[in-house]
Amino acid sequence: MLTGTRLEDTRIYNRKIIIEAIRRHTPISRAEIAQMTGLTTATISNLTAELIDEGFILESGRRKGLRGQPAIELELNPNGRFSIGFEVGRQNLCGVLINLTGQILEETSEEWEYPPPEIAMPIMTQRIQRFLNHSEISRDRVLGIGVAMPGPFLTKEKQIVSPIDFPQWNNFPANEKLSGEFHLPVMVEHDAMAAALGELYHGAGRTFRDFYYIHLTGGIGGGMILDGHPYSGFSQNTGELGWMRHPSKGRRTLIGNYLGLKPLYNFLKGCGITIAHVNELEALFLEQNPYLWEWLNEAVDCLDMLVDGINAILGPEAIFLGGHFPANIFDYLIERLQIEATAARASQPDRYGSYQAKMLRATAGDFSSALGAASLPLYETFSTRSSLTVNSDNDSE
Numbered sequence: 001m002l003t004g005t006r007l008e009d010t011r012i013y014n015r016k017i018i019i020e021a022i023r024r025h026t027p028i029s030r031a032e033i034a035q036m037t038g039l040t041t042a043t044i045s046n047l048t049a050e051l052i053d054e055g056f057i058l059e060s061g062r063r064k065g066l067r068g069q070p071a072i073e074l075e076l077n078p079n080g081r082f083s084i085g086f087e088v089g090r091q092n093l094c095g096v097l098i099n100l101t102g103q104i105l106e107e108t109s110e111e112w113e114y115p116p117p118e119i120a121m122p123i124m125t126q127r128i129q130r131f132l133n134h135s136e137i138s139r140d141r142v143l144g145i146g147v148a149m150p151g152p153f154l155t156k157e158k159q160i161v162s163p164i165d166f167p168q169w170n171n172f173p174a175n176e177k178l179s180g181e182f183h184l185p186v187m188v189e190h191d192a193m194a195a196a197l198g199e200l201y202h203g204a205g206r207t208f209r210d211f212y213y214i215h216l217t218g219g220i221g222g223g224m225i226l227d228g229h230p231y232s233g234f235s236q237n238t239g240e241l242g243w244m245r246h247p248s249k250g251r252r253t254l255i256g257n258y259l260g261l262k263p264l265y266n267f268l269k270g271c272g273i274t275i276a277h278v279n280e281l282e283a284l285f286l287e288q289n290p291y292l293w294e295w296l297n298e299a300v301d302c303l304d305m306l307v308d309g310i311n312a313i314l315g316p317e318a319i320f321l322g323g324h325f326p327a328n329i330f331d332y333l334i335e336r337l338q339i340e341a342t343a344a345r346a347s348q349p350d351r352y353g354s355y356q357a358k359m360l361r362a363t364a365g366d367f368s369s370a371l372g373a374a375s376l377p378l379y380e381t382f383s384t385r386s387s388l389t390v391n392s393d394n395d396s397e
Contacts, residue, residue: 012040015047016384019076024206025048027060027073042188048074055080055141056100068070076100081381082137085146085374086124087191087367088174089121090114090166090218091261092324093123093371097131102202102227102375106134107367111277116168125181132182144185144378145178148194148369150219152237159188189217191369192239193230195362196223197379198372199320200230212316214241214306215360216323216330219260222306224314229385247305255302261324267295282326296329300336307337308344311356322362330361 014037021033026034030044037044058077062070078099086095091113097106108127112120131137149169153160160169179186189197192215199205199213205225213223222239224231232238242256249258257263265275268284271291275281284292307319321330337359345356355369362369 006017013384014043015051016382018044018047019051019382020384022057023076024072025359026075027063028075029063029071029073032069033074043271052116066101078103078135079097079141081141081143081378082378083143083146083374084128084131085148085194085370085372085376086127087148087194087369087373088120088124089191089369090150092217093120093127094367095124096367096370096374097134097137098371098374100378102371104367104371106131107370109367114166117172117174117396118168119173121177125178128178128182129150136206142184143381144377145182146194146373147174147178147186147188148191148373149174149188151190151192151221152240152243153188153190176201185377185380187373187380188375189376190221190223190232190237190239191217192241193223193232194370194372194376195322195364195368196225196320196372197230197375198364198368198370199322199362200225200228201375201378202371203320203362203368204360205318205320205364208317210314210316210340211318211320212310212314212357213320213322215239216260216325217369218262219256219325222310224316229383230379241306244306247301255306259299259302262296264292268292278324282328285326286330296332296336300333300340300365303333304337305339307357307359315355316357319357320362320369321362322364324366327361334359334361 017037017039021036022028025032025036030041030048033039033044034041052059055077057074057080060073060075062072078101081100081218083098084095085098086093092109092111095108096104098104112284128145132142147161150166151160159171159173160166175186175188192213195215196205196213205211209228211225213225215221215223219242222241224238241258242254244255246253246255246258261278268275268291273291281292310316310319321334341356362368
C-alpha cells in the first residue's frame, strides 16, 4: 500500500508518493489519491499544483457518468521529462530514449563481439548525443542516463570486477566517463536487475508487488523486485545466477557455462552449426533440430533447479523469463518448467502445498534491459526507496 505522511519536512517524499499513485493508477482523481495514501486534501492540492507547474503531471479532463461535480483526473505528462537507457552487453548494444510514460521515442541496436571500452564508449557516446538532439525533447528535461551491464560490481562504485569474457571492462568507470561527457546524472546497474525494473515499470510486472526475473542473454542473471522495489542485497550483487554450481556436473562446474547464448552457440558450433544471429535459433527450433533440443533439455534441468530455489527461498508471486532468446524458445522453456512444477507437486504434496510463483514470459520486449536502464533515472527521481548509486559532475551544485 502507498502510505504518505503529513509532516512538512517530508514534502519531497509525499510528492513521490503522489507521482507513484498516478503512475500506477492513471487516470486518478485527487480524492482517490487521498484515499489511497492517507494524505490530506490540502496537501494533495498543493503538491499536485506544484507537479503540474513543473510539467510532471497534467489534468486530463473530467470523469464522466458520475453524479455531482465530475472529478478532475490526473495523469503523467508524457513529455514532462525524458530519460536515456543503454544495455552494454558482451554481444550487443541497445539504447532507447523514452518519455515519462515509458514510450520509446527513439532506439538503436547493433551486435558486436566483446568490445573493449575504447571501442564501445565512443559508439555509445555518439548514440547518446543523437538522442539528446532529438527534436521533441528539451535538454533540461532529461532526467539522466541509465546503463545496464553484466556484473558483478563493486558495491558502491558500480564498476565491473572480474567480468567473464569482458576483461577490458574490469574496474572501468563508465558512469564517471559518461557523466563528465554529458553533465547529466548517470546510473549503472546489473543488466538483469535493469531488465526486472523495465518489466516493473513497462511490462506485466506492473501487476505484481513481488517477482523474480531470470535474464537469459549471453549468460544468465537474475533480478528481484520486492514490494515494488529492486532488491540488490547487502552486496548489491544478488542475482549472479551464472556463478551457481551446476546441479549435475559437479561442484566446480558453473551454471553460467551452460545457460545463455554464448554457451549455446559454443555447443552448436561443436555440433557443426554456426549461428550468426540469434534469430537463426527460431528456425532451428521450428525444425526441431536435435542438437538444439538436447541443449534445451539440459537448460530445463538447470532452470528447474533455479526456479525451485527461488520459490523456496524468496517466495515471489511470479517468475519472469526474459532476455534475448526468441519468444518461441522462452515459451517452450516456460511450458516445460510448468510441467516439472506440476509433477513435483503431485509427488510431494506436503512440500508443494503452498503457493508457487506463476511462470511468465517477460513482456517488456527485446529492449527490456535498455528500457530498464532508462527507468533508472525515473526510479531515482520518483521512488520513495531509491538506493541507486548516482554519478554526476553536477553533484556539488
